[in-house]
Amino acid sequence: MKSGFIPAIALGVVLLLVGNAAAADDKYDYSMRAYVSCSSHIDVIWKWLEPESREVVFNTFSSLSGLMYLYDGERPANDNPVHYVQSTPVFYRWLAEDHPEIMADVHFWYDRGQWHPIGGSWVEFDAQIPSGESLVRQFLYGQRFFIDDFGAPCSTGFLPDSFGYSATLPMIMSQAGIDSFSFSKLGWNDTNDFPFHVFDWIAPSGSQVRAYLTVGQYNEYIDEAILKARMQKMQDYHPGIESVLLFLGVGDHGGGTFKPWIDRLIKLRDEQGYDIVFGPPELFFEDLLDDPEVERYSWQDELYLETHRGVYTNRARVKQHNRDAELGLETVEKLWVIASDLGAPWPRQTLDQAWRSVLFNQFHDILPGSSTEEFYSGQYEQQMGAVEQSLDELSQWGMQQLAEAVDTSFATQLGASKVYLVFNPLSFTRDALVELTQDPPLRGWQAYGPQGEPLLGQWSEEARRMLVRVTDLPPLGWKAVALVDGEITASGGVRAEG
Numbered sequence: 001m002k003s004g005f006i007p008a009i010a011l012g013v014v015l016l017l018v019g020n021a022a023a024a025d026d027k028y029d030y031s032m033r034a035y036v037s038c039s040s041h042i043d044v045i046w047k048w049l050e051p052e053s054r055e056v057v058f059n060t061f062s063s064l065s066g067l068m069y070l071y072d073g074e075r076p077a078n079d080n081p082v083h084y085v086q087s088t089p090v091f092y093r094w095l096a097e098d099h100p101e102i103m104a105d106v107h108f109w110y111d112r113g114q115w116h117p118i119g120g121s122w123v124e125f126d127a128q129i130p131s132g133e134s135l136v137r138q139f140l141y142g143q144r145f146f147i148d149d150f151g152a153p154c155s156t157g158f159l160p161d162s163f164g165y166s167a168t169l170p171m172i173m174s175q176a177g178i179d180s181f182s183f184s185k186l187g188w189n190d191t192n193d194f195p196f197h198v199f200d201w202i203a204p205s206g207s208q209v210r211a212y213l214t215v216g217q218y219n220e221y222i223d224e225a226i227l228k229a230r231m232q233k234m235q236d237y238h239p240g241i242e243s244v245l246l247f248l249g250v251g252d253h254g255g256g257t258f259k260p261w262i263d264r265l266i267k268l269r270d271e272q273g274y275d276i277v278f279g280p281p282e283l284f285f286e287d288l289l290d291d292p293e294v295e296r297y298s299w300q301d302e303l304y305l306e307t308h309r310g311v312y313t314n315r316a317r318v319k320q321h322n323r324d325a326e327l328g329l330e331t332v333e334k335l336w337v338i339a340s341d342l343g344a345p346w347p348r349q350t351l352d353q354a355w356r357s358v359l360f361n362q363f364h365d366i367l368p369g370s371s372t373e374e375f376y377s378g379q380y381e382q383q384m385g386a387v388e389q390s391l392d393e394l395s396q397w398g399m400q401q402l403a404e405a406v407d408t409s410f411a412t413q414l415g416a417s418k419v420y421l422v423f424n425p426l427s428f429t430r431d432a433l434v435e436l437t438q439d440p441p442l443r444g445w446q447a448y449g450p451q452g453e454p455l456l457g458q459w460s461e462e463a464r465r466m467l468v469r470v471t472d473l474p475p476l477g478w479k480a481v482a483l484v485d486g487e488i489t490a491s492g493g494v495r496a497e498g
Contacts, residue, residue, distance in 0.1 A: 028228070028231060028232050028235055029231075029235065030228055030231055030274070031275060032231050032234070032235070032241075032242045032243055032244060032275065033242060033243040033244070033275040033276075033277060033287070034227060034230070034231070034243070034244050034245075034246055034274065034275065034276050034277070035243060035244070035245045035246070035277050035278075035279060035281070035283050035284040035287075036081075036083075036222070036246050036247075036248050036265060036276060036277070036278050036279075037083055037084070037085045037116070037245070037246070037247055037248070037278075037279065037280055037281055038064065038082055038083060038084045038085070038247075038248050038249050038256070038257045038262075038278075039084070039085050039086075039218065039219055039247040039248065039249045039251065039257075040060050040064070040084075040086075040219060040249040040250060040251050040254050040255055040256045040257065041160060041161060041218055041219050041251030041252055041254075042056055042057060042060060042088070042091065042251070042252075042253070042254040043161075043252055043253070043363075043365050044088065044090060044091075044123055044124075044360070044363045044365070044366070045363060045365060045366050045371050045375055045379075046252065046365045046370070046371055047371075047372060048253070049372075049374065049375055049378070049379065050379060053094075054094045054098055056253055056254040056255075057091045057094050057095055057254065058095065058098060058099050058102065059254065059255075060254035060255060060256045061086075061091075061095055061102055061105075061106060062099070062102050062105075063255075063256040064082065064084045064115075064256045064257070065102060065105040065106065065109060067082045067256070067257070067259060067262075068080060068082045068084075068109050068112075068114050068115075070259065071262075080112075080114055080278075081262050081265070081266060081278040082114055082257075082262065082278070083114055083116060083278050083279045083280055084109075084114065084115055084116065084256075085116045085117075085118040085158070085247075085280060085281065086115070086116070086117065086118065087117070087118050087119030087120075087121070087124055087154075087158045088119065088121075088122070088123050088124060089122055089141070089142055089145035089146065089149075090122065090123055090360060092106070092145070092149060093145075107150075110150055116280040116281075116282075117146050117150055117154055118154055118156050118158045118280070118281065119142065119154055119156070119157060119158035119159070120139050120142045120143050120146065120153060120154035120155075120156075120157060120158075120173070120176055120177070120178050121138040121139050121142040121157075121159075122137075122138050122141045122142045122145075122356065122359040122360070123138070123359060123360060123362065123363045123364075124158070124159050124160070124161060124162060124363065124364055125138050125159070125162065125359070125362045125363060125364060125367075126162060126163065126311075126362055126363070126364045126366075126367045126368050127159060127162045127163075127164060127165045127166050127169060127364075128163065128164045128165070128166055128302075128312070129312070129319065129322065129362075129367050129368070130322070130326070130362050130367070131323075131326045132168060132172075133326065133330060134326055134358065134359065134362060135166065135168070135169065135172050136172055136175075136176075137355055137358075137359060138359055138362070139172060139173065139176035139178070140176070141352075141355065141356065141359060142154075143176055143177060153176070153177045153178075154177075154178065155177065155178055155179055155180065155282060156178065156179075156180045156181065156182060156280075156281050156282055156285065157169075157173045157178045157180065157181035157182070157209065158181075158182050158183075158281075159181075159183050159364075160182065160183055160184040160185070160214070160218030160247075161184065161185060161218060161252075161364060162183070162185060162364040163185060163305050163307075163308045163311055163364060163368055164185070164302065164303060164304050164305040165183065165302060165303040166302055167203060167204060167300075167301055167302040168203055168204065168205075169181075169201075169203070170201045170202060170203040170207050170208050170209045170211075171203035171204075171205045171207040172203075173209050174203075174207040174208065174209055175207070178209060179209055179210065179285075180209055180210045180211070180212070180281070180282070180285040181201065181209045181210070181211045181212070182211075182212045182214065182245070182281055183211070183212070183213060183214070183303070184213065184214045184217065184218040185305050185307075186213055186303055186305055187213065187214065187217075188305065188306075188307045189305065189306040189307065190306045190307055191306050192306060194213060194303075195237075195297075196213065196237065196238075196297045196299065197212065197213045197214075197215055197233070197234060197237050197238060198210070198211070198212055198213075198237075198238055198241060198288060198294075198297070199211055199296075199297040199298055199299050200296055200297070200298040200299070201298075201299050201300075201303070202298055202299065202300040203300075204300070208298075210285055210288060210289070211299070212245060212281075212284070212285070214245070214246075214247065215230045215233040215234050215237075215244060215246075216230050216246050216247070217247070218247055218251065219247055219248075219249045219250055219251030219252075220246070220247065220248070220249075221248075221250075221261060222246055222248055222261070222264075222265060223264060224268055224272070224274075227246075227265075227268065227274065227276075230244050230246055231244055238294075238295070240293055240294050240295050241288070241291075241294055242287075242291065243284060243287045243288070244284075245281055245284040248261060248262070248265070249261075265278075308368070308370075311368030311369055311370060312368070314368065314369035314370070315369030315376065318361075318366070318367060318369055318376065318380070319367070319369075321361075321384045322358070322361065322362065322367055324388070325354075325358045325384065325387050325388070325391070326358065328387075328388070328391040328395075329351070329354060329355060329358065329391065330425070331395070331425040332351070332391055332394045332395055332398065333351065334425045334476060335394075335395065335398040335399065335402070335423060335425065336351075336394065336398050338398075338402060338476070339398045339401040339402055342401055342402070342404075342405050343401075344397075344398070344401040347394055347397075350390050350393075350394060351394070353390070354386075354387045354390045354391065357383045357384070357386065357387050358384075358387060360383070361380060361383060361384065366380070399421055399423065402421060402423070402478065403419075403421045406421060406478065406480055407480075408480050408482070410448075410450050410451070410452055410480070410482065411448075411480065411482035413452070414448055414452060414482055414484050415484060416448070416482035416483055416484050417483065417484070417485065418438060418445075418482070418483040419480055419481070419482050419483070420434075420436055420480070420481040420482075420483070421478055421479075421480055421481075422434055422470050422473060422478060422479050422480075422481055423477075423478045424473035424474065424475065424476065424477055424478065425476065426475060426476075427475050427476060428475050429472055429473065429474055429475055430473050431469065431470065431471045431472070431473065432469075432470050432473055433467055433468070433469055433470075434467070434468050434469075434470050434481070435465050435466070435467060436465060436466040436467075436468055436481075436483070437464070437465045437466075438483075441464050442459065442465070442466040442483065443459045443461070443466075444459070444485065444486065445466065445483045445484065445485055445486065446483070446484050446485075446486040447466070447468045447481050447482070447483055447484075448481070448482045448483075448484060449470070449479065449480075449481065449482075450479055450480050455468050455469060455470060455471075455481065456468070456469040457469065468481060
């Protein structure tokens with residue numbers, strides 16, 4: 001009796017579960033369109049170094065090009081399913097240097113409408129730590145590359161793996177010609193579920209882009225069950241939206257996508273009636289904009305990732321190098337705007353190389369500190385050290401150009417033996433405590449301003465330098481300081497002695 005009773009209960013449970021699954025399935029509409037872009041995320045640096053990354057780029061790009069040739073021979077005209085999206089000008093530069101024949105294939109498939117540059121930035125950068133100017137330069141250098149190399153800028157921003165996104169990004173992207181943005185990482189939140197997958201992301205300035213938080217992964221295998229799950233998720237969050245965007249492929253270490261994966265989706269389309277469209281993400285965003293029934297949600301804040309929080313305090317030395325370089329580049333460029341106005345040639349090549357090095361090292365696994373010690377102690381130190389040296393040389397050269405144009409006749413009248421030029425790179429008037437050094441030491445000398453006024457100062461025996469207070473430095477301007485042999489004027493009328 002027991003042996004017959006137990007199977008009967010078990011059978012009833014199975015029938016009940018199947019019935020509930022069918023009922024749950026019935027509430028979704030699987031006639032919605034699925035846009036599919038082939039994609040393969042490649043980390044510029046992560047658990048590997050640049051030589052390996054270059055090989056990954058070659059293997060991935062050549063594999064995708066081979067797939068395009070294969071389907072071009074198999075499929076009817078205008079039905080090549082391999083539409084590949086790829087960001088990061090650094091990768092294209094590497095490929096052009098190492099394998100120009102594959103780069104020629106990339107241009108061929110771009111002209112055929114199969115290869116789609118995306119992102120518009122120099123690398124897929126960390127979007128929280130860099131300065132606003134650095135974020136602007138990511139798109140300036142990135143879009144400039146895509147215009148020069150492919151003839152057109154990107155219209156879709158693409159940061160699938162970055163660890164959060166600054167609230168000012170919509171303004172910067174819109175000014176760079178980008179009107180849509182695809183990202184993935186907020187799906188990793190560990191506490192709060194982000195409320196939207198499609199929304200207008202609005203900057204404090206009011207600028208905005210249409211944003212898409214992927215309902216799947218930024219790279220994934222797709223079969224019928226996964227396809228239906230992605231459709232279900234979109235309908236759960238946005239019942240009025242009738243399409244979804246998916247990225248087919250493997251990533252982080254590149255790899256591209258594979259013919260059996262694509263063939264499975266073709267079969268789902270041709271034999272089972274799923275509305276699958278192979279193409280770039282722009283088709284999905286255009287579909288959203290064309291549908292007047294789509295309810296528009298908005299978000300006016302940063303996109304904060306509730307994971308990887310430790311990256312903001314990890315490897316403080318890397319953060320310091322980045323900030324020093326950002327401030328140094330900004331100061332040097334301001335100085336050289338003035339120097340070039342005085343006739344000095346603009347040092348474009350040196351500045352461009354310095355900026356590219358800084359932007360490269362703002363990649364989302366470098367600046368946050370999630371790469372290997374081997375990289376940081378090797379290539380990173382070399383690149384950032386070269387940036388520091390270039391900035392030092394440009395500062396000296398720029399100040400020399402400026403000094404030659406400054407009137408220092410007051411120093412001659414004072415009988416000064418040394419004249420210093422103090423430059424203010426800020427946009428407002430300021431006072432500054434300036435360190436002056438000289439061999440032999442400056443002990444016992446007096447500093448004077450351009451009106452012949454004595455400046456407050458103090459000699460530091462320990463540091464072997466003079467500290468001088470220079471007041472009312474004009475914005476983006478300068479003052480000359482003359483040194484005359486004599487005692488230093490200290491505040492409160494006290495003379496500095498020994």
